[in-house]
Amino acid sequence: MPLAMTLVAGAGPATPPNALEAAGWRHAEWHGVAPARFRPLPGGGVAVEGRGEGSFVWRRVQGGAECLSWRWRVDAGPPPTDLTRASGDDRALAIAVGFAGWPTRVTFWQRSQHAFAQAAAGSHPLPRSVLLYVWGGTGREPAAFPSPHMAGLGMVRVLRPAATPPGRWFEERVDLAADWRAAFGGEPPPLQEIVIGTDVDDTGSRVEAQAEEIRFRPCR
Template sequence: MPLAMTLVAGAGPATPPGALDAAGWHHAEWHGVAPARFRPLPDGGVAVEGDGEGSFVWRRAQGGAECLSWRWRVDAGPPPTDLTRSHGDDRALAVAVGFAGWPARVTFWQRSQHALAQAVAGSHPLPRSALLYVWGGTGQEPARFPSPHMAGLGMVRVLRPAATPHGRWFEERVDLAADWRAAFGGEPPPLQELVIGTDGDDTRSRLQAQVDSLRFGPCR
């Protein structure tokens, strides 16, 4: 899948103005994949439903890399899939943070792939790197691994495998600066976007999930 179709693409056809836009979220689609259905939640998050579908919402973020906290739950989602592979890697939820700068050891090839994706995205500036936190997968994936769709510009952590009990809220808190250093080396660049996505098209899975109470703040 090209970089422009990944979670941090921020590309795709614009959705009509509505509740999502009023809440500050922008809905975007992957080429050739029917979009899931998102709606805003009272505390700034979103709920998503789908039947073998996938898409994502994004909003602007700014400031330095601090800690990000949220809560999430899955009531229905894909079965375990190998998230290190580029085909069949469905997941119930992903919370991704896009950054305005490159990894410390970015290559010419990576810059070229990003430039191709940017040409597809048009006027929307794409993040140059990303951290992705996932509910899904087998639970056997490495602690951190490159997204198979992002030309090495996105690093994935599985926080909750697909076998995590459904119907319960789970609290998360991640140190973005520490994760950046572990993933890419060097000091993290400024934040650019926050993205929430779901993907159930390969397994044709029913999706019902929520992410809420998203907060950036100091790590204590």
Template sequence: MRRPTAAPALCLAALAPLLAAAAERLPTPPDLAAAGWQAGAWRGMPSARFGPLPLRLQAGGATVLPGVWLHAEPGEGGFVWRPLAGRPACLSWRWRVEEGPPPTDLARRGGDDRAISISVGFDGWPPGAGVWVRTQHAAAQALAGDGVPLPRSVLTYVWGGSGREPGPFFANPWLGGVGRVRVLRPAGAPRGVWVEERVDLAADWRRAFGGQDPPPLVKITIGTDADDTRSRVRAAVEDLRLGPCR
């Protein structure tokens, strides 16, 4: 992903899309808004298309979120997001990729296209977050406004990449020390089939950042990125469920 260079005070482009420094809100289609999602885009990049999928699951004591389909033409990217509250628990979902980018290196800036990613934002700093990161966060929060609480640490789960990235978690090159990435399905994974996933957010936060007490949740984002490889993306996520780990 080639993102525009931000002004020095906001060069932690860093915390977008979950921090919005190099991102912008878009008008959200009514059906997507009715499902609770809000649309966003990278500044200077044509936006992918997103739409809601019907709920297939009953709550059963868990938080169940409507799914999303996404279509990106070559050169497009973007994301949808919604608030997510509560303590870290187990997040499960099904996803499917029909078309997507070839293998890319997700550990470096530029050329880091992926079919789909799910990012979870937390309302707390990882151990070792310094003054510079906190200052940039404050600037980004002022830009976003009080109605858009921004996460202070981020875990991103990806369908894409080469599968050879350092693991199981590696630094998100765009997130200035507060983001970690985990590849669940590399770009070469079989396409055209639904794949079930389940992650323990509390355990993953500890593994990714260290520390003993993962902070509360604040936001979830579903995104795609196809600008560098000029790829076409057709993918979907459904059956998003946040509930107790059993």
């Protein structure tokens, strides 16, 4: 998918007010991909179900880069796929954090690609750099690697490969400031939004997953 379809909260119509919006989330779709079904969970989390579909929910966040913690589980998801490639890279869940500023060494081409995506997104300001934490992949991907869809403006870490045992909760905690520095250099810009998405359209897989207890907090 091109950058315009994959930058955080960058595509799809606004969802009418519903339980998700009452819980602070907005549901968005990728053009040409049937949307999955999200529902809110107590405490600010979400659950997702679908088959051969993909979409995401997002909400605004503010403040500086801190530590982000959550717990998640996958009861059904796609088989291992190579997430370093732009074709066929399905994943059960991804939690992405968008930042308001550019990578330290942003190029003119990257700015141009972002401008193209922003034109497609309309009035919603897109983040200029993104960290993505994924449940999916082969487990053989590098520890951190550029998203093949985001023109170098998104960095991916696989926290749980697709072969992780299903039906179990796993706790996660990531240092956003440290990860941003390692990915893009310099000091991280302010936070802008958080996204939870699924993408199983290439393999036509069934997905059933949850993420909850999502918290931004100081790392010390």
